[in-house]
Amino acid sequence: MGTTQLESVPEPKYWHLKTVLSEALDSEFSVGEILPNERDLAARFGVARATLRQALEQLELEGRLQRRRGVGTTVAPPRVGVAVGTQQHAWPEATGDVWQAVDCTLAAPPAAVAAALETRPDEAVYTVRRSRVSHGQPVAAELLYVPESSVPDLSAIDAPSGPARARAVLRELERLQLEGRDSAVELGSARADDAKELDRLPGAPVLVVTTRFLADGRTAALSVATYRADTCRLTFGDSGGVEIHQGPERQAS
Amino acid sequence: MGTTQLESVPEPKYWHLKTVLSEALDSEFSVGEILPNERDLAARFGVARATLRQALEQLELEGRLQRRRGVGTTVAPPRVGVAVGTQQHAWPEATGDVWQAVDCTLAAPPAAVAAALETRPDEAVYTVRRSRVSHGQPVAAELLYVPESSVPDLSAIDAPSGPARARAVLRELERLQLEGRDSAVELGSARADDAKELDRLPGAPVLVVTTRFLADGRTAALSVATYRADTCRLTFGDSGGVEIHQGPERQAS
DNA sequence: TAGTGGTCTAGACCACTCA
DNA sequence: GAGTGGTCTAGACCACTAT
CATH class of the missing domain: 1.10.10.10 (Winged helix-like DNA-binding domain superfamily/Winged helix DNA-binding domain)
Structure with missing residues (x-):
């Protein structure tokens, strides 16, 4: 032929x-x-x-x-670099404008979370919902799990509801002496609730950053943050992170 | 109906x-x-x-x-956790069994790499190709760019070809005083060559980890590592990293 | 209401692995 | 050569956004 x-x-x-x-x-x-x-x-x-x-x-x-x-x-514009764990020994910032507290509930957590927190499955855990905005776009949705025992001085009276309660939990958390943190990054697909918050369709690819905060020789809090994979470049380490845009990508065939 | x-x-x-x-x-x-x-x-x-x-x-x-x-x-089995940048001030390991040197060439790098390295576009750069194996499976393919000026004592005679030359470059690199490193993680799709090495089809989702190694007040080397996104969980930080397998995922609908 | 991307169908053929 | 996943087609309808 x-x-x-x-x-x-x-x-x-x-x-x-x-x-x-x-x-x-x-x-x-x-x-x-x-x-x-x-x-x-x-x-x-x-x-x-x-x-x-x-x-x-x-x-x-x-x-x-x-x-x-x-x-x-x-x-699309180039991906935005978002700092993740720049400071090895910093609590999830309670203040500042990168994260915005949305809500907070107190309940028994999912089994997998309880296991990672090393709490009893029935121990109540604060679940703080936060969202992160960068350059005017929502880039991440986070669930921060804080065992009641990590913030013993927090009373329900201090934190009546919603965002106010979330901020109260974060404030209490910062009083602990942070000893270190562990993170892991993996690919996932957005659950329906996260997708809505990220302005994407369910199933959209996301980078899931799971961070364990260590204090008092145990896991004092656990963060599961869901970043838009299409728009974000996660940066770690001392300074800003590297930007390599490969430009016209020639296929080796 | x-x-x-x-x-x-x-x-x-x-x-x-x-x-x-x-x-x-x-x-x-x-x-x-x-x-x-x-x-x-x-x-x-x-x-x-x-x-x-x-x-x-x-x-x-x-x-x-x-x-x-x-x-x-x-x-599929649960994702394997692969340590990425556990030691903030460690060179890419030349020895050990996680990374295996495959090849090494000396040539002018892609423009984007030259820019990140802050070298002149025509300055020759060693390109070391390595592959990473975990649990018997290939998990990552790396291109490590090392400007000739970072390893001035390396002569062509020391490093005749292929893997041997790659190891020689890595050995020389380790003699520099490492001052820090920057990393960034983003989602990409596997190029044809990487896909082959990772035993996947071209276009497969990968996590691209770009790391800049700082020494002598400048970028002494640049690593672009491509991890299989389906099988890997990248871990950062002090210890092993968190494993959260959400188990049966209930859709909020 | 017109135009967009998102979902879905019922086929067909191709590239690959393995017995 | 039989069986698998990967690619591709030419349609159809739906959900959403803007005007």
């Missing part, structure tokens, strides 16, 4: 498409610009819409695109 | 499927067990294969499943 070039390893169409689009984004589009709609793009490249969508999904996963139902697909 | 329950917020089928499958995995399957094939599963749940696949993809993203072409879908 007179195929022009016999590809030894035939690249999937969507993969090739992704490369082409990626280069077009670099050279022909600027941040915030709206792309043609999916039906037009698919027709232009001569593929089915599902195939085009596979390419767009990857580009969205890599933080190059932003898609919103009813609106369209736009070129 | 006599639909049993009129869902006020109709959950997508694939989302509901994912929940059902997730529960089945918890209660009826054990690690390593093979699931029925996709065509059978789709028929059993009364959905198109594409819809079923959407659910499976999510579960794979969350590290619950492992799929291999030509073989089948199996229940």
Whole structure:
């Protein structure tokens, strides 16, 4: 057969498409610009819409695109670097403007949380819900679990409800001598409640940062923070963190 | 039609499927067990294969499943915790068995790397390729960029080729006084070469850890490590890192 | 109401693994 | 060669946003 070039390893169409689009984004589009709609793009490249969508999904996963139902697909700005655990021995900041307390409940925690906290499954635990905003966009939703025994001086009277109670718990927590912290990062998909708070659809890819705060020789608090994977770059360590935007990515094929 | 329950917020089928499958995995399957094939599963749940696949993809993203072409879908073991930057002031280990040197070249680096290294774009940089294995599985592929000026005493004679040269570069690097390191974690998709090394298909989700090593008041080396997102939990900090496996995940709906 | 992305279907063929 | 997951098509309808 007179195929022009016999590809030894035939690249999937969507993969090739992704490369082409990626280069077009670099050279022909600027941040915030709206792309043609999916039906037009698919027709232009001569593929089915599902195939085009596979390419767009990857580009969205890599933080190059932003898609919103009813609106369209736009070129995403570079990922924002969010500091995570810069200070090895700092409590989750109660004040400052990065985290905003949303709510606080007192109840028995999920079994997995109780295990990580090394509390009895029936011991009541404060669950503080916070959200983090950066550059005007919501970037993370956090659940902070604080065993009642970590904040013994907190009385229900001090903390009547909601955000006020959350702040009271955080204030009490800071009185403890923090000895260290452990973190872990893994990929997850947004639960319905987190997705809503992050302005994404359920199932959207997120980076889950689990942090254990150690004080008095035990786990004094546990934070499970869910970051938008499409828009965030988590930075650790002394200073700001490295930014490498690989630019036009050439496929080795 | 006599639909049993009129869902006020109709959950997508694939989302509901994912929940059902997730529960089945918890209660009826054990690690390593093979699931029925996709065509059978789709028929059993009364959905198109594409819809079923959407659910499976999510579960794979969350590290619950492992799929291999030509073989089948199996229940994945819990994610392995891999230590990343446990020691704030440690060079990338040259010895030890976690990282294995694969290759080493000396050439002008990509522009983005040169910028992060603060070298002239034409300055030659050693590119050390290493792979990391954990529990017998490849978990990460790394490119370590070391400017020639960081290892001035290295001569071509010391390092004839391949892995030997890579080890020589690492040895020289360790002689510098390390002042600190910066890391950043973000979501990416595997390039073709990394995918091959990680035993995944191109485009597979990966956690990209970019680390800058500081010595002599400048960036002495830059590491770009690509971790399998499906099998890895990256741990930072003093000790091992937290493990929270949420178990059966109840959807708030 | 028009236009967007999100979901879903019922097929088809391909690339790969393994007996 | 049989069976698996991976890719692709050409439709359809739905949920959401803006006007």
